[in-house]
Amino acid sequence: MSLYSPLEDRQLLAVDCVIYGFDNHELKLLLIKRNMEPGKGMWSLMGGFSKQNEGLYQAAERVLKQLTGLQNVYLEQLFAYGDVDRDPGERVVSVAYYSLIKIEDYDKDLVKENNAHWRPVSDIPDLVFDHREMVDKALKRLRRRARIQPIGFELLPEKFTMPQLQSLYEAIYQKDLDKRNFCKKIISMDLLDKLDEKDKSSSKKGAFLYRFNPEKYQELVSKGFYFSVDV
Amino acid sequence: MSLYSPLEDRQLLAVDCVIYGFDNHELKLLLIKRNMEPGKGMWSLMGGFSKQNEGLYQAAERVLKQLTGLQNVYLEQLFAYGDVDRDPGERVVSVAYYSLIKIEDYDKDLVKENNAHWRPVSDIPDLVFDHREMVDKALKRLRRRARIQPIGFELLPEKFTMPQLQSLYEAIYQKDLDKRNFCKKIISMDLLDKLDEKDKSSSKKGAFLYRFNPEKYQELVSKGFYFSVDV
DNA sequence: TATTTAAGTGTTAAAATTACACTTTAGTTT
DNA sequence: AAACTAAAGTGTAATTTTAACACTTAAATA
Numbered sequence: 001m002s003l004y005s006p007l008e009d010r011q012l013l014a015v016d017c018v019i020y021g022f023d024n025h026e027l028k029l030l031l032i033k034r035n036m037e038p039g040k041g042m043w044s045l046m047g048g049f050s051k052q053n054e055g056l057y058q059a060a061e062r063v064l065k066q067l068t069g070l071q072n073v074y075l076e077q078l079f080a081y082g083d084v085d086r087d088p089g090e091r092v093v094s095v096a097y098y099s100l101i102k103i104e105d106y107d108k109d110l111v112k113e114n115n116a117h118w119r120p121v122s123d124i125p126d127l128v129f130d131h132r133e134m135v136d137k138a139l140k141r142l143r144r145r146a147r148i149q150p151i152g153f154e155l156l157p158e159k160f161t162m163p164q165l166q167s168l169y170e171a172i173y174q175k176d177l178d179k180r181n182f183c184k185k186i187i188s189m190d191l192l193d194k195l196d197e198k199d200k201s202s203s204k205k206g207a208f209l210y211r212f213n214p215e216k217y218q219e220l221v222s223k224g225f226y227f228s229v230d231v
Numbered sequence: 232m233s234l235y236s237p238l239e240d241r242q243l244l245a246v247d248c249v250i251y252g253f254d255n256h257e258l259k260l261l262l263i264k265r266n267m268e269p270g271k272g273m274w275s276l277m278g279g280f281s282k283q284n285e286g287l288y289q290a291a292e293r294v295l296k297q298l299t300g301l302q303n304v305y306l307e308q309l310f311a312y313g314d315v316d317r318d319p320g321e322r323v324v325s326v327a328y329y330s331l332i333k334i335e336d337y338d339k340d341l342v343k344e345n346n347a348h349w350r351p352v353s354d355i356p357d358l359v360f361d362h363r364e365m366v367d368k369a370l371k372r373l374r375r376r377a378r379i380q381p382i383g384f385e386l387l388p389e390k391f392t393m394p395q396l397q398s399l400y401e402a403i404y405q406k407d408l409d410k411r412n413f414c415k416k417i418i419s420m421d422l423l424d425k426l427d428e429k430d431k432s433s434s435k436k437g438a439f440l441y442r443f444n445p446e447k448y449q450e451l452v453s454k455g456f457y458f459s460v461d462v
Numbered sequence: 463t464a465t466t467t468a469a470g471t472g473t474t475a476a477a478a479t480t481a482c483a484c485t486t487t488a489g490t491t492t
Numbered sequence: 493a494a495a496c497t498a499a500a501g502t503g504t505a506a507t508t509t510t511a512a513c514a515c516t517t518a519a520a521t522a
Contacts, residue, residue, distance in 0.1 A: 008283060009280050009283060011241055011244050011281065011283060012240065012242075013240075013242050013313075049240050050324070051240060052240060055314045055315050056312075056313025056324060057313065059313075077310060077311060080311040082244075082288065082290075083286045083287075083288075084286050093287060095311045095313070161500090162500080162501085163499080178480075179500085179502095180482085180483095180501085180502070181479080183501080184502090184503090185479095200489090202499075203487090203489090203498065203499040204489040204497080204500095205498080205500055206487080206499090206500080230479070392469090393469080394469070409512075409513085410470085410471095411470085411472080412510080412511070412512085414470080415471090431520090433468075433469095434467060434468040435518075435521075436467075436468060436469055436517075436519055436520085437468090437520095438468080439470090461509095461510070
């Protein structure tokens with residue numbers, strides 16, 4: 001028996017995931033073309049109901065894994081959407097999360113099964129319910145976060161080049177950056193290990209590969225360091 | 232009948248409010264000394280259950296009004312807390328909100344009825360459940376927001392002096408600020424109307440009163456202006 | 463009228479940000 | 493093998509922003 005409140009106050013709780021990827025040119029979202037009601041045929045975020053015996057964050061992890069096969073990736077709560085009529089089916093409160101994944105890593109079969117597709121953030125189709133609001137808020141959040149926390153690396157492969165990193169920031173902020181200033185700033189923070197390898201996929205000369213060093217970052221943070229990229 | 236999911240997936244949803252006030256010296260929170268179970272005798276945030284026919288934000292507004300009598304004040308969603316065992320009574324997901332109120336305005340009788348008290352943020356007692364987490368996150372959020380959005384004014388009377396405003400920022404960031412630099416920066420943003428009145432309550436000379444001008448702010452924002460205070 | 467107390471005000475030095483263009487590398491073409 | 497191409501890599505100077513700092517003013521009170 002409940003300590004609290006009658007059955008009629010109990011509500012359906014869902015989680016929805018805004019999933020970001022970066023293909024070296026554009027920032028993209030993984031969206032579902034729904035083949036179930038409500039909103040059949042429309043685009044939506046991947047979502048699912050939150051279970052009684054599972055934390056909200058765990059529910060988001062489960063939903064993310066269901067679609068991408070990925071675990072232990074960047075996943076952060078965005079906002080709880082609780083307007084009475086947000087879902088035309090019935091009252092559902094949805095907690096949105098956003099995730100940053102390495103676009104090479106996801107499970108192609110699962111994505112196909114779920115009828116999901118990568119869509120550039122600059123060209124998001126109409127979405128069901130209030131999912132467009134979620135997407136807009138997620139983009140604002142990413143833009144706020146990415147300049148003050150080293151989360152951009154979550155969208156890049158383990159090893160990446162300076163031009164790749166710059167192009168990621170340019171994609172996030174839709175703004176051209178000066179490569180000298182950008183590189184200077186990034187290098188000066190001393191968070192990256194420069195490798196002896198080059199990536200030659202995008203130029204004859206090749207570009208040196210770098211790797212984000214989380215230990216260095218933690219070390220610096222404990223000394224009062226604040227990550228910051230000028231955009 | 233439900234389109235969706237069985238009854239056993241329905242959950243209790245609550246809202247909790249972190250309520251800030253500023254008494255010209257300290258930043259304070261309005262906390263409840265609970266006289267009901269669970270956690271009877273302990274301190275907690277003011278909260279309540281979210282109803283089926285009421286949006287989350289409306290639930291937070293209702294709870295805030297229940298305790299303070301106030302409506303149409305600054306109220307923003309903080310975070311949804313959804314760990315399975317966060318409430319020892321039973322599974323309850325709680326969406327925390329934080330509010331900034333003018334400390335003169337609240338309804339003293341309601342506060343007394345609810346057994347609530349103002350406590351300085353520098354001296355928060357032990358709190359029930361995960362309310363301490365909520366409080367900590369709220370303070371971080373306030374600190375992040377107050378330097379980039381003109382929300383400090385929500386904690387001050389309609390008319391306030393420059394020293395009052397400075398003292399508010401000093402209370403939020405627990406840091407002494409240089410009054411010349413502070414004043415210069417605030418004035419330079421051109422968001423305040425300087426009145427011909429002085430407040431003499433804290434000095435013989437008296438200090439000029441100012442008023443935040445939201446229209447000016449909106450006007451500037453539409454031209455690409457970003458509020459910012461150095462702390 | 464002398465004293466007290468908080469309000470009010472400007473300048474200079476340091477640091478951070480922005481603007482800007484040529485050289486290097488190595489594969490490809492002639 | 494020499495010339496060409498295309499992206500990577502690199503430094504300096506000007507500007508803007510931030511930080512540091514101390515005396516004068518106003519008005520009530522003694």
